[in-house]
Structure formats: structure tokens, C-alpha cells
Amino acid sequence: MTDSKTLTILQLYPNEMNIYGDRGNVLTLVRRAELHGFSPEVIYHDPGKPFPQSVDLVVGGGGQDSGQDKVQNDLLRINDDLHMLADHEIPMIMVCGMYQLFGRFFKTADGKTIKGIAIFDAETQAGPTRMIGNVILDTPFGEIIGYENHSGQTFLGKTARSFGKVKKGAGNNGKDGYEGAIYKNVYGTYLHGSLLPKNPVFADELIKQAAIQRYGKFTPAQIDDTLAEMARDVARTRPR
Ligand code: GLN
Numbered sequence: 001m002t003d004s005k006t007l008t009i010l011q012l013y014p015n016e017m018n019i020y021g022d023r024g025n026v027l028t029l030v031r032r033a034e035l036h037g038f039s040p041e042v043i044y045h046d047p048g049k050p051f052p053q054s055v056d057l058v059v060g061g062g063g064q065d066s067g068q069d070k071v072q073n074d075l076l077r078i079n080d081d082l083h084m085l086a087d088h089e090i091p092m093i094m095v096c097g098m099y100q101l102f103g104r105f106f107k108t109a110d111g112k113t114i115k116g117i118a119i120f121d122a123e124t125q126a127g128p129t130r131m132i133g134n135v136i137l138d139t140p141f142g143e144i145i146g147y148e149n150h151s152g153q154t155f156l157g158k159t160a161r162s163f164g165k166v167k168k169g170a171g172n173n174g175k176d177g178y179e180g181a182i183y184k185n186v187y188g189t190y191l192h193g194s195l196l197p198k199n200p201v202f203a204d205e206l207i208k209q210a211a212i213q214r215y216g217k218f219t220p221a222q223i224d225d226t227l228a229e230m231a232r233d234v235a236r237t238r239p240r
Contacts, residue, residue: 146191
């Protein structure tokens with residue numbers, strides 16, 4: 001009998017912050033965790049709910065400014081829980097709107113400030129143009145491929161580390177050539193796509209970090225990623 005090792009994946013705000021296929025990130029983590037021999041369980045955090053006791057991996061997606069506004073107060077309420085998990089090296093992947101709210105704030109086009117929880121030393125200000133299109137990054141996890149759609153321009157502070165360098169696309173702000181942010185095992189990025197199905201190496205990195213925090217080790221299974229590789233090949237040749 002195989003001992004079934006659980007991994008608890010928490011998706012933040014699935015109703016308000018979940019666009020452009022971001023839920024595919026959760027599905028990919030579940031499937032790959034199973035292939036690596038774990039029994040993943042997905043739980044959800046909605047505004048007003050108690051924050052779960054035990055979490056191995058946290059996922060957050062993009063959304064409209066209005067969705068960000070809706071979750072703002074609750075996110076500030078669970079600020080301490082998320083900071084504690086981050087400081088304990090729990091892996092998290094935050095895409096677009098949730099990436100912005102893991103920084104200090106997002107200032108909308110009409111001048112409203114939506115506060116974030118400042119896990120990243122970063123600030124975001126709505127810009128005059130939307131940055132839309134396919135993106136390729138150079139990251140510590142190799143080439144990451146995805147799709148961006150945001151008007152917010154994010155600027156990293158002095159203590160922040162970027163997720164990657166832009167090879168194609170706009171990235172954080174269309175100016176400095178950087179994309180996303182990293183704090184310990186917390187990753188913020190503008191890349192939808194969804195991101196993880198097209199970037200299995202990075203998906204496995206998140207699972208590995210979760211497994212190491214929970215079980216002290218990770219023994220990867222061999223997974224046939226031919227289809228993901230084909231998808232990456234096509235995505236690489238797509239026009240911006
Ligand atoms: N509202 C934010 C922006 O446009 C986030 C968009 C998103 O999550 N796709 O910058």
C-alpha cells in the first residue's frame with residue numbers, strides 16, 4: 001500500500017480573482033502533484049471566511065479592478081496569516097491582480113488606492129495603455145512563457161527581486177525590462193495563459209517547495225511533458 005501524502009492547495013478568492021484561465025494553475029498543480037505521488041486537496045478562501053489552519057501551497061489569480069476592490073478588506077484581514085506562511089517558506093503563486101495586491105498598493109486610473117499586503121516591495125500605478133500580449137521571460141526556472149493583460153505598471157523597490165527578465169513583452173511596467181517579483185518562495189507575475197500548464201518546470205518547483213516544507217524531501221516522478229513542450233513551441237512563435 002502506498003502511503004498517500006496530502007498537499008493542501010489554497011486558492012484565494014476564486015470568485016473575484018480568477019480570469020484568463022488562472023484556474024488552470026490549480027488544475028495543473030493538482031494533476032502534477034498526483035503524478036508525483038501526492039494526494040492534493042484544494043481548498044478555497046472567500047471574503048469573510050476563517051483562514052485555513054494548514055496550507056502547503058497558495059494560488060491567486062487576476063481580476064478586474066472591481067474584484068481587487070472587493071477583496072481588499074479581507075486580504076488586509078488575513079495579512080498576518082499570509083505573511084506568516086510566506087516567512088515559513090510556503091510557496092505561493094500570485095498572478096496579475098493578486099500580484100499587485102501582494103505589493104504595497106495599486107492606484108487605479110481614477111485615483112483610488114487599493115491597499116495591498118506588502119509581501120513584495122513593489123507599488124503599482126494604473127498607466128494610460130494596457131499591456132497585452134504574449135510574453136517570454138528568462139527566469140531562475142528557465143524560459144517562462146505566458147500572456148499578459150494589465151494596465152497597472154509595477155515598480156519594484158530596492159529590496160525586491162524580480163521573477164525574470166523580459167525577452168518578449170512588457171513585463172512589470174514596459175520600461176525597465178523586469179517581470180514579476182520573488183520573496184522567499186512567493187512568486188508574483190503578470191503571466192496568465194494560464195501560466196503553469198505551459199511551464200511544467202515551474203509548476204514542479206512549486207510542488208517541490210511545498211513538499212519540502214511539509215515532508216522534508218521531494219522525489220520527482222518522470223512526467224511525459226511532450227504536449228506541454230509542443231504548446232511552448234507554438235507559444236514561442238506567436239506574434240506579440
Ligand atoms: N486591474 C489590474 C490591471 O489592469 C489587474 C488586471 C488583471 O488581473 N488581469 O492592471
